[in-house]
Amino acid sequence: MQRIYNFIYRFRAVINLLVALGISLLLIFNQDAKQVQHMRGKLLDYAAVLYTPIQWLDTVFTAQKAYEDLAQRYIAAQVHINRLQSLANENNRLREALGFKKLSSFGVIPANVLSKSGPGLLISLSVDQGTKDGVEMLAPVVDANANLVGKVVALGDESSLVQLINDRNFRVSVREMRTRTIGILGFFDPGYFRIENIPFNTKVSIGDSVVTSGFSDIFPPNIFIGIIQMVEPELEGYVKSIRVEVASDFNRLEEVFILKKHGN
Numbered sequence: 001m002q003r004i005y006n007f008i009y010r011f012r013a014v015i016n017l018l019v020a021l022g023i024s025l026l027l028i029f030n031q032d033a034k035q036v037q038h039m040r041g042k043l044l045d046y047a048a049v050l051y052t053p054i055q056w057l058d059t060v061f062t063a064q065k066a067y068e069d070l071a072q073r074y075i076a077a078q079v080h081i082n083r084l085q086s087l088a089n090e091n092n093r094l095r096e097a098l099g100f101k102k103l104s105s106f107g108v109i110p111a112n113v114l115s116k117s118g119p120g121l122l123i124s125l126s127v128d129q130g131t132k133d134g135v136e137m138l139a140p141v142v143d144a145n146a147n148l149v150g151k152v153v154a155l156g157d158e159s160s161l162v163q164l165i166n167d168r169n170f171r172v173s174v175r176e177m178r179t180r181t182i183g184i185l186g187f188f189d190p191g192y193f194r195i196e197n198i199p200f201n202t203k204v205s206i207g208d209s210v211v212t213s214g215f216s217d218i219f220p221p222n223i224f225i226g227i228i229q230m231v232e233p234e235l236e237g238y239v240k241s242i243r244v245e246v247a248s249d250f251n252r253l254e255e256v257f258i259l260k261k262h263g264n
Contacts, residue, residue, distance in 0.1 A: 106140075106220060106259040109133055113253050114159065123167040124150070127256060130158045138218050140259040147247040148172070148212065148223045149256055160258070164250055165225075166193075174225060175213040176204050176242075182213050185225065185244060193226065193244040200240050204228055210244050220259070 111127035118124065129135050139152045141162050150170065154161035163170055166187045174185045174195060181202050183195035198204065208228045214221025226246035233240045 106261055109135060109258040109260055111135075111160070111256050111258055113256060116250075116253075118164070118167070122153075122169070123164045124153070125162050125164065125253065125256075127160050127162060127258070128158065129258060130156045130160050132157050134260055135160050135258050136260065140219050140223065141256050142223060142259065143248045143253060143256055145247070146224060146257075148219070148225050149248050149250070149253065151218060152258065162256065165246065165248075166250060172219055172225075173213040173215045174210050175221075176228070177209040177211060178205070179203055179208070182215065183242070185210070192229075193246055195242040195244060197239045198242055200233065200238055202240075204231060204242060206230065 109129050111129040111133075114126045114128055116125045135152060135155060137152060137155055141149045141151060143149050148165060150162045150164040150167075152160050153163040165172065165185075168187050168189075171184055171186050173182065175182055179202060181198060181204060183198055185193060185195050188194050195210070206228050210225045210228065212219040212221055212223040212225065224247055226244045228242050229245040230243040231240055232243070
């Protein structure tokens with residue numbers, strides 16, 4: 001049945017032409033008015049029967065075309081909605097960034113993350129700001145919430161390479177906020193951050209905050225790094241090490257902020 005409908009729909013113009021031609025021939029060669037009228041009625045009935053499936057097929061194909069158009073518009077609208085949602089999320093991140101605590105002697109250069117690399121020789125990311133924008137070698141880098149991300153280790157005119165703090169060669173002097181204990185933070189196997197050689201009698205606790213100490217030419221004091229996750233004894237109880245859960249999520253970084261000393 002579907003094949004018949006498709007055939008009729010495909011050749012509907014030819015069929016209509018043949019019907020019209022038949023009616024014209026009858027009108028020309030038949031002089032009996034009654035017979036002409038009778039045949040005209042029959043042909044009209046035939047044409048009505050023939051036209052009904054054609055009209056139905058027109059409706060079906062029109063509905064199909066309308067459905068396809070609506071589907072395309074829906075997809076386009078959904079893409080636009082997703083884009084607006086992405087822009088809204090980006091706007092929220094930037095609004096949060098504007099609210100992070102100011103570092104008294106440093107300005108901020110916002111940068112977009114272009115790419116990430118690792119875990120090869122250097123775990124890093126590239127950003128779209130360079131020397132033309134005032135970025136300097138070894139400049140500290142933070143995320144939108146002012147959590148430490150890393151430092152600049154290579155410069156181009158319009159881009160920079162940032163070594164992340166989860167690179168195993170990265171070290172930073174840190175301070176535990178409550179007891180003011182100083183140590184060196186690094187990233188160690190099998191994959192966690194640790195502060196080593198802390199005096200055993202130091203009263204650090206799980207949940208205490210860890211920030212940069214300021215005992216560095218690179219990092220200013222009080223940049224937030226994370227919280228203490230675990231305290232472990234070492235060397236027969238003389239010293240202990242501290243595991244730290246860092247605050248920054250390196251897998252979700254889209255924008256970072258490069259710190260720049262005022263007046264440079």
